[in-house]
Amino acid sequence: MIALEARPEASRALALASPALAIVLTLLASAALIAALGRDPLSALHVYFVSPFLDGYSRAEILVKATPLALMGAGLAISFRANVWNIGAAGQYTLGALAAGAVALAAPEARSALWLAPYLAAGVAGGMLWAAAPALLRTRFGANEILVSLMLTYVAGLLLDWLVRGPWRSPLSFGFPQSRDFAEAFVLPVILDGTRLHVGAPAALLIAAALALLMARTLRGFSVRVIGASPRAGAFAGFGESGTVWFALLLSGGLAGLAGAIEVGAVIGKIQPDIGASAGFTAIIVAFLGRLNPLGAVLGALVLAVSVIGGENAQILLKLPKNVTGVFQGMLLFFLLACDVLIRWRVVWRRKGAA
Amino acid sequence: MRRTLAALAVGLVATSAAAQELKVGFVYVGPIGDFGWTYQHDQGRLAVEQAFGDRVETTYVESVPEGADAERVIRQLAASGHGLIFTTSFGYMDATAKIAEQFPDVKFEHATGYKTAANLAIYNARFYEGRAVIGTIAGRMTRTNRIGYIASFPIPEVIMGVNAATLAAQKVNPDVEMTVTWVNSWYDPGREADAAKALIAQGIDVIMQHTDSPAPVQAAAEAGALAFGQASDMRRFGPEAHMTAIIDDWAPYYVKRVGQVLDGTWESTNSWAGFAEGEVVMAPYWNMPYEVAVEAADLERAIRLGRTHPFEGPVVDRDGAVQVPEGETASDAHLLSMGYFVQGVVGDLPK
DSSP states (O other): OEEEEEOSSOOHHHHHHHHHHHHHHHHHHHHHHHHHTTSOHHHHHHHHHTGGGSSHHHHHHHHHHHHHHHHHHHHHHHHHHTTOOOOOHHHHHHHHHHHHHHHHHHOTTOOOGGGHHHHHHHHHHHHHHHHHHHHHHHHHHOOOHHHHHHHHHHHHHHHHHHHHHTTTOOTTSTTOSOOOOOOGGGSOOBSSTTSOOBTHHHHHHHHHHHHHHHHHHSHHHHHHHHHHHOHHHHHHTTOOHHHHHHHHHHHHHHHHHHHHHHHIIIIIOSOOSOOOTTHHHHHHHHHHHTTTOHHHHHHHHHHHHHHHHHHHHIIIIIOOOTHHHHHHHHHHHHHHHHHHHHHHEEEEEOOTTTO | OHHHHHHHHHHHHHHHTSOOSEEEEEEOSSOTTSSSHHHHHHHHHHHHHHHHGGGEEEEEEOSOOSSTHHHHHHHHHHHTTOSEEEEOSGGGHHHHHHHHHHOTTSEEEEETOOOOBTTEEEEEEOHHHHHHHHHHHHHHHOSSSEEEEEEOOOSHHHHHHHHHHHHHHHHHOTTOEEEEEEOSOSSOHHHHHHHHHHHHHTTOOEEEESSSSSHHHHHHHHHTOEEEEEESOOGGGOTTTEEEEEEEOOHHHHHHHHHHHHTTOOOOOEEEEOTTTTSEEEOOOOSSOHHHHHHHHHHHHHHHTTSOOTTBSOEEBTTSOEEEOTTOBOOHHHHHTOOOOBTTEESOOOO
16 A cells, blocks of 8 residues: 655755656646536647747747736745744735835825836835734734734725725726826836836846745845754754744735835736735735745746636637636645655655565 | 647647737636626627637637736737727726737727826726616515615625615605615625525515626525526526516627727727617516516606606715705716615615
8 A cells, every 4th residue: 555654864855856746647637627517638738828928929928928927926935934824915015015005195296217216115115024924923923923913904905995086086087996097117127018017027026036045045135044943952042932923924914015116117007996905815825836945936827827818818719718727826835835745755666565 | 748838839829820800808807607797797708709710810808806806817918919899897997098008009998997198098897777767667566565686896886786776666666665785795696695585584585696607696586586687687597586677788799899999990998888789688587477668668768768867866975965856866976976775675784
């Protein structure tokens, strides 16, 4: 019979191979699913994973879609690594968008690109502020940061709703809920003509690289890893746990806020009821897909972006239902967690009764 | 492997270029199985397929968020050879307008918005006509003289529905009171059900809703209250509570507009149709005395024939100001910017 046996040491090779294995298993399971729907699995997988790369606009869209996911995923990767479970990136993203939006709406005549500095800074500050609440409650009162950060997501959503239907509603919108369009200065520059690819995409990559460096090469990164692995060992080494909680939440919250500010400034151009905050939840998958490594999160973001755009193409070209995309993303996380078991355990065959 | 993929790619291009006279795309905000707003738009799409058979091919993309994704989806539809694209939610307005500018040869239709162009038409339906009919029924059927209204968002579309139902209920029952509760969502079965239960617990015995899930009908059925369906006939979700429903029937409009594209007579228009055009339809009447059903059907016919209007003056708001004077009828512009509740409505109107 099949049994699991603990490895003497976690396998480094499998730690790296596990996401690839999970993707392959997801592909096989998706192919089976599509075949069960009575469609040709090969052509479906082609539409899902190849068609998004076939034209320049779609390639740019992959990067546009991946940008907020990568920023948030990189921050969450570090937070999760520190054993701090920030589940509320969606709320921090919303607050970032709102804080940045407040700057943009306060300066309707802004022309100079210098305005982007206070705009983006406000986004970071908004996200940090929203993440500070779970940090404070956890370090002072021992409140569970999972619940606090998650619940604050709904508060952020209601705040957005109130602003966009109340004080910020544009007088030109016939009562419909949306703010005035931001002035030109707040629209992040497009770097590829004819697409929506904006400077946020390369910025996200640079930030993720810097964070990877921070984790690998600095004392702060080391303390995050130690405390995450064993708070007691961290305490013996003189690393404060509450300092790490604050660091992890403010960093991931600030990055989520930045993602919100960038997304609203670059591709939406105003505040409206749907600003794409649900990406904050997708970013959790992204962080795990990326092995809780900031640069890995960039790859994870690209995989998910391709699957979203491929999913749209599958609806348009193959008339496959949207749910297939949802099932696909769910399977990906499922297989990833399942494959991770292999890092610490190995599969062995045992004769019946021998054990 | 490489060769198979290349062959596949060619195959895909060939299929999508197969000689169809017209490809029609639909962008939906919800899943087609919501039994409400999106479900009804999809019924309209199916009617187009039925009406034109091989002359059209239809495509839909469902649950498209109203944020950054909409623009890409609309563009992909335009770029993949669709000649007519319906975008069926308010939040797609700017994205639709932007892509319409980039694809002048493709025709676009945007539901419930206000931006138009030579290749961008807008359409909506006069749901308030149906609200007047269910207001009449509710006014007759309530024993506690209290009606509950589960509302989504305080926008003119929703506010005019509350007012139309209240005015109609007051005509047949001057003591009636309309209690509005906001759930801040178009589709959230959990919150809708909670709102229904809270209203019923206050002594309200008839529930109406401007949200899309059947949850309030189910909650009313469990509590022994009466209810109305929204967007589609929701009788199966609470046969003992469901009195009728205001059905959105987009089929006549979609069939008409697709036909116009096929014979080259399509023009950018602003359509706001109701009972008369068959876009707003009442579901069969149940759970009420015969006389009430007849009264409801009579009002439906009178509105259809233009003999009466749900907003005939005097219409007085809650502050006592006359919004529509006696002898006049509210203009479309007045309705589309409605920001007040009439007297008899209880509950906040967030500004």
